[in-house]
Amino acid sequence: MHQCCKILNQLSLILLWSTITTTHCSWLAFGRFRGLQKAIGPRMCDQLSLVPKQKAMCLEDPIVMDSVADGAFHGIQECQHQFKNERWNCSTIVKGQTVFGKVINQGSREASFVHAITTAGVMHAVTRACSRGDINSCSCNNNKYGPGNDEQGAFAWGGCSDDIGNGTYFIRQFVDASESDVHDARAQMNLHNNRAGTRAVKRFVKRQCQCHGKTASCTLRTCWESLGDFRETGDYLKERYDNAVRVTVTQNGPKATVASADGGNQPSKNDLVYLENSPNYCNRNSVIGTFGTAGRECNATSNGSDGCDKLCCGRGYATKKVKKIEQHMCEFHWCCEVRCKEREQIMDVHTCNGEDEFDVAENPSVSSTERIPTAASATKAARGRRRGKKARRKKPRGRKRKNRDGKKRKGKKRNRREISYHVSTNIRNTRLLSRRVDLKNSHHKRFGAGTRNR
Structure with a gap:
């Protein structure tokens, strides 16, 4: 069993390597290798x-990159949970140059959330790993010691407090490194949202x-500080x-000024900011x-x-009956088994209709964790369908000729099968006949020609 799991991990690693190209990737790609031992290396x-x-930090301490992979994975999972009912459901792609594809290359609100939640996920994972002792270069917060006081009375600091400073320092050194040396509006937007993500972790x-x-x-009482859920x-x-602020960025050399685009209040450090409106x-x-939202359940x-009216964008929806088996009246039987009764339930499942040029039947909706067809594969499939239609259109539909007796002639393939059958039958009969002749000749040689007459 252990050997089987090891082989599966190696196959998964090979497949994941085949999906990552050497250009336009980011540290978010580490999230794909979460849970694979010794996957992150030179x-x-x-x-x-x-x-x-970032490359130097990765080569220096690959163990820290395991925590980065864990944090990126949980950040992506949380993004998909928060947007599961939205038109954009934080979809990821299996193949491609980035984890989220082209959609976060724009300065939209969705891109601001992705940067904030993934940064928060990495900070959360790295801080917890330091407290557990998984990373040699950091540990618990040793500054929390001595007596303390709260609404319940006196206490003493002890235990292992999560060191938020370690997580914040790592974010500034690793995650912000890709934006720190770039002086443009998009880099300033990403830096602001990264810091909003770290402040959100500290808040809880x-x-x-x-x-x-x-x-x-x-x-x-002995107390310590711990990260929240x-x-x-x-x-x-x-x-x-939901309350993100659209901003404009004015670059004055290395310094940048972020201001509200509509002339309203200045965005705070906790606000998410974006530069342009979201696409359709x-x-x-x-x-x-x-x-798109074609095929999505609503x-x-x-x-x-x-709701179907909003999620389907006014295109309507289709309803179908689905049988679902539920377990109920579960009881524990000693020892150690839980037995439940099953009941069938017929449920209505509503799915959004597709666009005029988008065939829902041939392109079913897929979840964000499954493989999503790329534009190239969709175009290839469409060309194949058109090519098939042309072939069917060009094929003549001639009338089948009839024999003199009025019966239809058999097809060529059938005639070929019959010919091959008759040929093989004749060859077999010929072999049997030649074998009988040989036996007769040998008999005559052995007993003579007159033996049979006697």
């Missing part, structure tokens, strides 16, 4: 188009305490996305990398973003 550090500072740091004394009477960070950044995510567009009774 070869990957050289292949990915990292900036020199909580104090955890443990009671000491006889029967845990809390005569003495990453889902809280995702929910908070989704609120920031209703329709499939290979130029900007949108996949809620016919909802008035929110997951």
Whole structure:
């Protein structure tokens, strides 16, 4: 079993390497290798188009890159959770030069959220790895010691507090490295949103305490600081996305001034900012990398973003009956089994209709974690369909000729099969006949010609 898992991991690694090109990649590609042991090494550090500072950090400490892969993966997963009911559902691509494709190459609100949530994911993962001792270059927060006081009374700092400073320092050194040396509006937008992501992680740091004394009477409490649940960070950044501020960036040498585009209040450090309006995510567009909403499941009774009227962009939806098996009345039987009863339930599943030029039946909706057909494959399939139609159109439909007795003639293939059958039969009969002749001759030679007459 262990050998089988090892082989599967190696095959997965080979497939993932085949999907990554050497241009226009970023550190987000590490998220594809999360969970593969020894996948991140010098070869990957050289292949990915990292900036020199990122490449040097990758070569120096590959163990830290494992935490980067873990953080990028959780950031992508959280993005897909937050946008599962939106027209843009944070779709990723299996093949291509980037994880999210062309859609985040623009300065849209979606790009601002991607930068914030993935930066937050990496900071969260690196900070936790330092506290666990997985990274040799960092550890717990040793600055938290001595007595303390809160609304519940006195306590003593102890345990292993998560060191937020380690995570923040790593983000500034590694994640921001690709934007720090670029002096344009898009780089300033990304830097602002990266820092908004780190501030969102800091926002949910909580104090955890443990009671000491006889029967845990809390005569003495020991407390430490710990990161909150990453889902809280995702929910908070989704609120920031809904209230994102469109800005203009004025570059004065190495310094940049970020101002509201509509002349309103200046964006705060916690706000997400963007430069241009979002594209139309209703329709499939290979130029900007949108996949459209054709084939997406929707809620016919909802008035929110997951409702069929909004998600399907006014194109309508189709309904079909789906049988679903549910388990209920589960009981625990000693030892150790859980037995449940099954019941069938017929459910209505609503899917958005496709565009006029987009065939829903031939291009079904796919989730963000499955393979999404590229524009090249869709164009190739369309050419194949057109070529098939032309071939069927050119093929003449002649009347089948009839024999003298009025019966239809058999096809050529059938005649060939019959001819080959008769030929093989004749060859077999000839061999049998020749064998009988040989036996007769040998008999005559052995007993003589007159033996049979006697």
